[in-house]
Amino acid sequence: MTFEPGELVGDRYELGRQLGAGGMARVYLAYDRLLSREVAVKVLSEPYASDPQFVERFRREASAAAGLNHPNIVAVYDRGEADGSYYIVMEYLSGPDLKQVIRRRAPLPPLTAIDYAQQILAALGAAHRRDLVHRDVKPQNVMVAEDGHLKVTDFGIARAGAEADMTEAGSVIGTAQYLSPEQARGGEVTSASDCYAVGIVLYEMLTGRVPFDGGPPVAVAMKQVSDPPQPPSEIEPSIPAVLEDVVLRALAKRPSERYRTAPELSRALDEARAAIDGSGGTTRVMPIAGGTGDTGRTRVMDPVTGTTRVGPPPPEEPPRGRRRWPAVVAALVLLAAIAIGAFVLLGGDEATAVTIPPVANQPAQQAADTLTGLGLQVDQRTVTNADIEAGIAIGTVPGAGTEVREGDTVVLNVSGGPGDATVPDVEGDERTAATRALRAAGFQVQVTTEASDDVASGIVISQDPRGETQAPVGSVVTLVVSTGPEEVAVPDVRQQGLDSARAELEAAGLALGGVSEEENGDFAPGTVIRQDPGPTVRVARGTSVSVVVAAAVSTIPVPNGIVGSNATDASAKLSAAGFTVTSDTAASDEPEGVVIAVTPGEGTDVARGSTVTITVSTGPDTGVDPGAGTTGTPVPAPPPGSDENGANGRGPDGTGPPGQRR
Template structure:
């Protein structure tokens, strides 16, 4: 595969790794000249049509997600039997590698990573997309410390194979929710359970459940309660432990209501400990914080020593000092600002909300998110409000403030092919409308886009369909088909060329007694049809024997007006137009003559160039006495 180019666009540079379902490569997008990650499905999955159809549908849905903590999907395609997925290239390593190298993380670092994944899940769940395969292998940590969630595109399919494919899904089963282990439908709370397991592993360096087989691990998820993480790492506080264990409740209804709810509990937990937690800041930009050491419990049975008299004196002095210090601290507490009830500032302008809270001695932290209805700069939510117990200033109140609607700028699709437009739109979180219009355009080559709606530069909501118009090339000019009946093949070819048309070289020959050999007897399109210039006209030619000549007697009485008159007789038959007779006669004379014709014919009689008679000639009637 190395060096191969997929879809005439994605060059495979090197293999990065592989899993049970796919092999992962580093590649280059030759269109946009950027590094990408290419995930190629293994043959046993690529050959399953139902699987690949669902895989493409899921991947295209996830491609609409746009979030800094989600690895973007750029393209999904197929070449021969190869099904592949093109994603954002992340320069870093997966969280599983970090845990294996570092072991248990400091709680604050683990919570910072969890915050970022919760933000990603909140965005995905709001768009009705459930990941279904949250595990540290699918969480990438960039060199700057940002966490990015990946592998949405195959998550739905991975669930179905979790327990049965023991050689490929061993990593997934350790993070599986009980409902998934039972084969039930996964929902947003399933992702929260799996993230709870990941947070457990970050805090302790090990997964909560282990077993001899994937089946054994799955049964433990269904039946057993996890060991409290503080038993494996005493640095885990009781509050943080409660968050982890609630996320891992067997009943989905007993877990957090949403990713946002779980994040809020973590924020409240750190706020109670006097820490200000800022979400989604890369880890290498964070200031180092010193966590309060947790004292280990004293071992029982330690032999007590008798205190000597000097020890008793020292102890008495220490108690006096502690009592004095406690009294001083209590005095300072009582003299400090009294507890206040935090008012609701929801739907208020940020500056007004800050003023209201500042007047109460409270500090404000701001978290900004997009909202489809609330205008930019107005408060959407607050972590502590009037429903909470009074708090003592200065406490930090986290306000969620609207950035306004999450609008995406429509890219310019002019002169792009259809697939290129689909990719360009997906990068902006937009989709290509199902109905593709086609029309002529004098300036844009065929199969390229010459018009779009909405126009480039407009700002629209995510997932807005963009209608495109594909060029059919310049609008062709049109010509009227001439009458070729009775012409020879060469005459027909010349006549058609004069009208910017051509003769179809596939000529049919049939016997005819009405037309001479090599004459056109049928044409398609018919005479006077309007067609595009360059159209080929199909003809049928006579191969004989041709018509038998017939004769007709013509009588032409002339007026007796004292003047000579010219008489002219014209025959229109299969030969074309023939001048059969012309002569000058005396006044009052009756001209009688015989003329010859072939096949169906029309006779025209002119006196002094004025048409005086025109009639078709009937077969078997050889005179024109009337």
């Protein structure tokens, strides 16, 4: 059956607009009344609902996807049967699919393409661990979530390794542009087949096109089997060689020569990323300092020659009789005594020693109060620090535990937060790319949506703070993203005049589209009798609504020459003119079967399709009541050439030669 917006599926899911349609099913946006959330409902298309093979495949998709719990896989919430059709309830993602991103943005930057491919591989790895091969990996089956993450969907033609007999030998299922060679030949499909498809998706992200295309699907599938792919760098020269090597190996014709598992391909992309961004994928030994003669080996220091000496060489020892140290000591003692005496006489006293306490992670004012309370002077300075909240003490100089004199000045460093950075200008960018750019610059992202007649869906309309301005690192940048033209409900303009219908449509933000006429005697001419889209359907503001209005029913004359003709010929002539024919009979002097009257009369103008009644002669009235003993009403004789069964001379069952009765 066909579901319409507003219908309730499974007594729970209220259908909204159709989101898309595939080979097997249609997908609707729906509202889950029980959990008060938006969901996507996939409904098996009518031609397949009665096909056991397709129903089984549809059920298998639900079972396969429901068993997978991974952040890069679209969640399946529910499944069921309604009105003879089958449905699956899934997580609703408002973002575009990867194919739309590629069409708008390709070629994608190498690091972005690597990131996207690895997210797809993470989802496939989770499926492969459950012995489940997707078999239809393509950008259209990869959705972009609001946070920018990718989610793989549509396990409709996936099969578990233990259920290989469910697909007939030699069958080819999938999308030709992304089929692995073994899949195109109808051979065994493994995790390496999914890796091949990811290689094609990666190729498409980097170049903007798939390696094999053009012609019917069978021709494309044969190219997958036999033709080598054009190196992607010949299409987009900026592709790094290390990444191109990964792509070409993923597209090897033989499974044994390509990456066999999703983790293996993901690791190769990790190494490519490290080579591209210079971060390095392995620990590297730093070269030893020195000139060209350095070899990089650990070297042993040359042995130290001579004796170890501290300070300058000692002077010659004077003769014993000439030693002066007792006199020196006596002089020092005398000087110390004089200093102490002077200090006491002058009334001075020694400054009190203070140990600097730990004040890190205290609010700045509390830390300053602690230090000044010990008699220290505080020089407070603000320091950029991304790890400590602004206004919190980082520490002191000298550090905690250091002993200083009372009255000394101590520097108190206080966090000023992470500091400011330039906000990237992302207005006009696709939502996912804008989010990534802002996060890479150190900002948080908050997204709101807004309908726009001028900006395509998924594109950033505005941002706050604006691009190229300074804002604290880690602060929130709010993006307003277009949802496309605002959707409005189509009003019901049926049974209205054309001017009234136009006014109501324009008041709803819509336009009156094509107007066609249809003869209809049930409505006044000019009255709307049908509209497309129909009432209550939600469409983009500005959409045109086509209407069909009633036109006056045209009249035609009853043909001449009906009276006096054979009843069969008269009926055929009237039917050909567009009339509905009925007949009755009456006795007359005319031979049996001849039309003796027509109502309306010949030449009368009546509406096309009207009913015209012919009166057929039963011959002269013989005074015999054929119906005596039944209804009391005369029964006219059948027309010439007909028997009592009205079979034109044939038997009761319509067979036999003319004039012969059984």
